[in-house]
Amino acid sequence: MYKVKEFFFLIGLLWMSLANFLSASQRCIQDSMIIHHRVVSHLQRCSRLSELKAVHATVVKGDLCNDGRVATQLLGACSSVGMMDYAVLIFAHIRKPEVYAWNVMIRGFDRCALPGDAVRFYGDMLKSGVRPTSFTFSSVIKACSRSSSLRLGEEIHGHVFKGGFGSEVFVQTSLVDFYSNLGEINRARKVFDEMTLRDAVAWTAMIAGHAKAGDVESARKLFELMSEKSTVSWNTMIAAYARSGDVDAAASLFDSMTNKDLVSWTSMIYCYAQNRCFKKAVMEFERMQMAGVDPDEVTLSTVISACAHLGALEIGKKIHFFISQHEQIFLDVYIGSALIDMYAKCGSIERALLVFFKLHEKNLFCWNSLVEGLAMHGYAVEAIALFRRMEMEKKVIPNGVTFVSVLSACAHAGLVDVGREVFSRMTRIYAIKPEIEHHGCMVDLLSRAGYLEDAMALINDMNMKPNAVIWGALLGGCRTHGNVELGEVAVKNLIILEPLNSGYHVLLANMYAKTNRWTDVAKVRGMMKGKGVQKSPGYSSIMVNGVAHEFLSFDDVHPKCEEIYELLEELGLQLRLAGYVPDLGLT
Template sequence: MNTTIYKPSTSTSPYHPSSSLFPQIRRCKTARHLKQIHAHFIKTGQIHHPVAAAEILKFISLSSQRDINYARKFFTQIHHPNRFSWNTIIRALADSDDDSFHVNSLEALLYFSDMLTDGLVDPNKFTFPCVLKACAKLARIQEGKQLHGFIAKLGLVSDEFVLSNLVRMYVMCGAMKDAHVLFYTRRLEGNVVLWNVMIDGYVRMGDLTASRELFDSMPNKSVVSWNVMISGYAQSGHFKEAIEMFRDMQVGDVSPNYVTLVSVLPAISRLGALDLGEWVHLYAEKNEIEIDDVLGSAFVDMYSKCGSIDKAVQVFERIRNKKNPITWSAIIGGLAMHGQARDALDCFWGMQQAGVTPSDVVYIGVLSACSHAGLVEEGRSVYYHMVNVVGLVPRIEHYGCMVDLLGRAGRLEEAEQLILNMPIKPDDVIYKALIGACKMHGNIEMGQRIAKKLMDWYPHDSGSYVALSNMFASEGNWEGVAKVRLKMKDMDIRKDPGCSWIELDGVIHEFLVEDDFHPRAEGIHSMLEEISNQLRSVGYRPNTTQVLLNMDEKEKQSALHYHSEKIAIAFGLISTRPQTPLRIVKNLRLCEDCHSSIKLVSKIYNRKIIVRDRRRFHHFENGSCSCMDYW
C-alpha cells in the first residue's frame, strides 16, 4: 500500500481544521469504527499529519462517543500537537461533568501549563474559555486572576466569549466584586450571556435583591435570564416570587422551555398551587416538551404535594424510562405523604423487580410511609434490606425515620435507645420527633428531659422552647410556661406563627391565626360562626386541651375558632360552588381539635377537604380522614 505524505495544513482557522482531507473521520459514527480508522492511520503513517491527529482527537473527546481515557492516551502519541489538539484536550477535560470532574479540571490546567512550556503554539481566544471553566469548577481564584492578566496582555478581553467566561470564573469563585468591576467596565449592551452570568452570580450568593435589580435593568432578556431568576427564587424559599416571575414571563415574548418548567414546579409544589401545576402540565404537552424522567418526576412530586395523588400515579405510569431512582422516589414519597403506605411498599418492591437499585432517598420515603401508617415490622424489614442487602450506610435521615416510626407506635424507650446507640451524632430533628411522640403518648418526664437538652444544644431554636412550654401547659404548670416564654423573649426567640393558604382560580390566598385582613373578612367570619353553630348542633365540643395558654374556657374556645386552616376552609366554602373539593396547605402540624372538627365539616357541608400539614396529607371526606386518626 502506498503511503501518502501530507504537507502541514494551511487552514486559516486556528480552531477548526478542515476535515475534507479525511472524509472517513467525518463519516465515523461509532467508537469501534474510529479505532479501525485510528489503526489504519497508524499503518499508513497518516497519523503523523497534525490535522488527522486533531480530527481523531476531536471525535474521541467531544463526540457522543467521548472517551476521556482514550483521549489522554491518544494525545500523548501526537508528536507535535497543533493548537487545535491542545484546545481539544483541554476543552474535553474542562467540560467533564462526571464524578471525576475535579481531577479532570485540574488536569486541564496542567495541560494548559504544558502547552505554554512546550512553546510551539500559543493559546488563543478558544483556549482561555476552557481553562477559565476549569478554574471556575475548582474555585481556583488565584490561577484565574493570573489568566486574567495573561488575557489582558494578549488583548483578548474585548472578545465577548472570553469576557463572559472570565466573568463567570469570578462568579463561580465567589469573587463578585471582581466580577462586578469587570462587568461594568467592559459591559456590552447586547451581550445577554454576560448579563445572565452576573445575575446567576448574585443568585448563588443569595443576594436576590441585586440579581432582581440587574434582571429588571436588562435591555434584552433570554429564556435563560428568566430561568435563573425563577430557579433562584424557588431554591431560596421565595415560592410566591418564583411563581410571579413565571407569570410575568408568560406576559412577555419569551416562551417557557424545559428548564423553566423544572425550575418552577418545586415552587408550585410547595404552595400547593394545583391549578397552576395543571396548566404547566398542559403547556408541556401542547408545546411537545418531552416529559422525561426528570420533568416527569417533578410533575409526580407536584401533583403529590398539591393533593392529587391519583394524577401523580397517572404521570408516573406514563413515564417511559423508569430506570432513574429519582422517579421512583417521587411516587413513593407521594404515596407516603398521602398515607398510602401499602402502595408505597408495593412500589418499593416493584422498583427492584424492574431492576432499579433503590437510592438512600427512596428508603427515606418508604420508611416515612411505614411511620405514618404505624407499620413497625414492615419498617424494620425495609431498614434491614437497606443495610444488609443493598449495603447502604444509614444517614441521619434514616435514623430519624426509625425514631419517628418507633415513637409514633409508643415504643419510646426503644426509640431513645436507638438514638443513644447511633454511630453518628443525632441532630435536633431526631430529638424533636421523639419529643412529639412523648407528648402524643403522655410521657411528659422523658419529653421535658429531652427538650431541656435541646435548649442547651440549640439555644436559639424555637422548637425546643415551644415543645417544653407545651408540655408544661399540658400539666397545668403555668409557672413553667411563663419561665420558658420569658426566656424566649429575653433571647428574642420567636415561634413560627400558624399559616395556611388556599388556591382559588390561580390566586393563592394566605391566612394567619385570627387573620382579619382579607378583603372578604366579614364573610369569612360569618361562615366561621355558621360552622361553629353547625358543629354544636351535632354535639361537637371544642377540645380546649389543645390551647396551651393560661386563659378561661371561653377564651380557649375562641382561640381554637380562629386557627388559620379553619379560616382558609371558611373562605373556601364561601368562594366555591357546593361539593367543590377544598385544598388547604398549612405550615405546622394539624392540632387534634382542627382534625376532629374538619372531619365533621366535610360531612356537614358534603365537601372533600384535603389538608397538607407539615408532615403529610389528610383527606377528609364524609366525616372521616385518610390517616385513620394516626398522624
C-alpha cells in the same frame, strides 16, 4: 500528398480521443463531486449508528476514505452519535491522517466524556509528527478540565507556549476556563490579565470563574468593565447572583436586559426557585410566556418544581397540558420526575401515578417522589408495595432518600415490624449507613406505636448526636401515650437545642395539665416568661385563581379580612351546634 492526409487524419483522431478523455474525466469529476456532496450531506444528518454505517459503505465504495473533508465529517458524525469505538476503526484506515482528523478525534473523545482517550490521542498525534493547532489545544485543555487533571493541564499549557499559541484568544480562554474549574482562580486571573486581546467569551469565562469561586464582587466588577456585553455574559452574572442568594441583584440585572433569550428567562426562574421565592418563579414563567419565549425542558422542570412547593395544582396542570400540546417538548425523565413530585405533593396521587407509569425511563427521583407522595397522603401500604416493586425490577437502586420515605410511611401507618425489617435491609443489603433522618423516622415509628422505651434505647445507641426532630418525635409519642417522665427528658434536650421554640414548652405544659400537675404547669409558664419565649403565630396558604394567599393567625391585613372572619364565626357556630368540643390544651 497521401502522407499529409494521413498525418492530419491521425491528428484529428488524437484530438477526438483527447476530447473524449477530457469529457469523461469531467463527468468523472462531476460524479465524484456529486457523490462527495451527497456523502457530506448525509453525514451531517446522521443521528443513528445504522445511518452512519450506510454512509460509511458509500464512502468505501467511492474510495473517499482518504478524502480529508469526507474523513473529517465521517469521524465527526461518529462522535455526534457517541460511537468513538467506530471512529477509531475508521481513523485506523486513513493512510495519512491530517491535523483536522486528529482534532476531530480529540474533540470527539472530549464530547463523549472520554477525556483520558482525548489526551492519549493528543500524545499519539505528537508522536506521529503532526503539529497541533489552536483547535487541538482548545479540545485537549477541555479534556484536562473534565478529568480534573491539573498536572496534565499544566503540561499542555507549556506546549501552548512552546508551539507559539500563547497569544491565541481561543486557547487562552480555554486555559482560563480550565484553571477556574479546578479552583485555581488566581492562575486563571493571571492568564486573563496577560491576554492582549479579549473577546466576550474570554470575559464571560473569567466572570464565571470568579462566580464559581464564590467571589461575586470580583465577577460584578469585571462585568461592569466589559465594553460590549453579550447575552451570555448577562446570563452568567444573573446565575452568579442566584448562586450567592442575592435575588434582588439578579432581578435588577434581569430587568435591565434589552435582549433576553431563553437562558435569561430560565436563569431568573431558577434563581427564584433556588432561593425559595416560588411564587415569583411562577409569575416570571407567566411573564416569559407573555413575552412570546417558548420554554424548554429545563425551564418547565424548574417551574413545575416551584408549583410543587406552592401546592399550585391548577397551574401545574396547565403546564402539563402545555407540554402535551407541544410535540417538540419531550416528556423526559426530568420533566416527568418534576410532574410526579408536583402531583404527589399537591395530593393528586392518581395523576402522579399516571405520569409515572407513562414514563419509558424512570430515574431514582421518579421512584422516590412517588413513594414519598404515597406515604405523605396516607397510602402507606401502597408506598411500601411500590418500594418492593422497585427492588424486584432492579433497574434503579434505592438510596438513603428512598428509605426515609418508606420508613416515614411505616411510621404513619404504624407498621412497626415492617419498619424494623426495612431499616435492617437498608444497612444489611444496601450498605447504606443510617443518617439522622433514618433514625428520626425510626424514633417516630416506635414513639407513635407506643414503644417509647425502644425509641429511647435507639436514641442512646445512635453514633451521632440526636437533633430536635428526634427529640420532638419522642415527645410527640410521650404526649400521645402519657409518658411524662420520658417527655421531660425530651423537653430538656429540646430546650437546649432550640431554647426559643415555644411549641415544646406548650407540649410539656399540656402533658402536665392532663395529669393535674398544675404546679409544674405554672413552672413551665414562668420559664417561658423568664426566657422571653413567645408562641409563634401559625399561618396557612391557599391558591385561588392562580394567586397564592397567605394568612397569619389573627391576620387583619388581608383585603377580605372582614368576610373571612364572618365565615369563620358561622362555621364555628355550626360546629358547636353539632356538638363539637375542641381540645385546646394549653395555648
